Structure formats: C-alpha cells, structure tokens
Amino acid sequence: MKQIKSILLIDDSKPINFYNQKIINTSKEVNSVSIAENGLDALDFLKKNEFPNIIFLDINMPKMNGFEFLDKYSDINPKLRKNTIIVILSTTNMEKDKIRAEQTGLVYDFIEKPLSREDLRRINTYYKEAYL
Numbered sequence: 001m002k003q004i005k006s007i008l009l010i011d012d013s014k015p016i017n018f019y020n021q022k023i024i025n026t027s028k029e030v031n032s033v034s035i036a037e038n039g040l041d042a043l044d045f046l047k048k049n050e051f052p053n054i055i056f057l058d059i060n061m062p063k064m065n066g067f068e069f070l071d072k073y074s075d076i077n078p079k080l081r082k083n084t085i086i087v088i089l090s091t092t093n094m095e096k097d098k099i100r101a102e103q104t105g106l107v108y109d110f111i112e113k114p115l116s117r118e119d120l121r122r123i124n125t126y127y128k129e130a131y132l
Helices: 014-027 039-048 066-073 095-103 117-131
Strands: 004-010 030-036 054-057 085-090 107-112
Touching: 004 014, 004 039, 004 117, 014 030, 014 117, 030 039, 039 066, 054 066, 054 117, 066 085, 066 095, 085 095, 085 117, 095 107, 107 117
Parallel strands: 004 030, 004 054, 054 085, 085 107
Antiparallel strands: none
C-alpha cells in the first residue's frame, strides 16, 4: 500500500495539533508529521527540510497568518512545491475566506477543524491517486 511520506501541520493551537497529529498517526497512512506554530516557522521549516506531501494550514495565527503564508509560499520555486498540496484547516467558515483561498490557486481544499478521519482519508486518497 502506498504511503504519504510527510504532512506539515501549521497551527498555533497545541491542543488542535495534538489531536490532528493523533488522527494522522492512527491512520497508519503517513510516515511522519511535523508541526509549525505559524507561517514564519513553516517557511523556515520548508527552507531546511524536504517539502511535505500535504500541508494543513490554519488561517488565524500570530506572527504570520495563513494567507500571509500563502503569499510567501507562492514565491517559492514551483519545482520545489510541485508535489505538495495545501488544505486549509480552520475554524472559520466565512465564505470570503474560502473564496480568497481558492483564488490563490494553491489550495486544494478548505475544511473545518478539527481534522476528521473521513477528511484525512479523502485527502490521502486524492494525493495517492494524483501524485504517487
């Protein structure tokens, strides 16, 4: 069975990160999970590590929010990010945020926190079919 190599969680909430990491780890479909607590930390992570297969990105965070992260992420060489998908994982369900995320052309999906097993399974299946 094909496995997702890595996921990066970008969220400033330690309880949400703990829960999401547990959901991901119990799926047994992902080799590793990393955490960044804001967009700046995530960009630093991406400079120092191999790009993850999937990024789960919160919108509302200190230092650098999700949309600011997406702006900087779009400047990264497309060859480096070509096998990475971004999923907004947020408590906001504001239509304007969904539209803004879609307009970046970088976001695969927009789901509500916390991550569910069903959403993870659906996203993993999409990734495996499209990229592995």
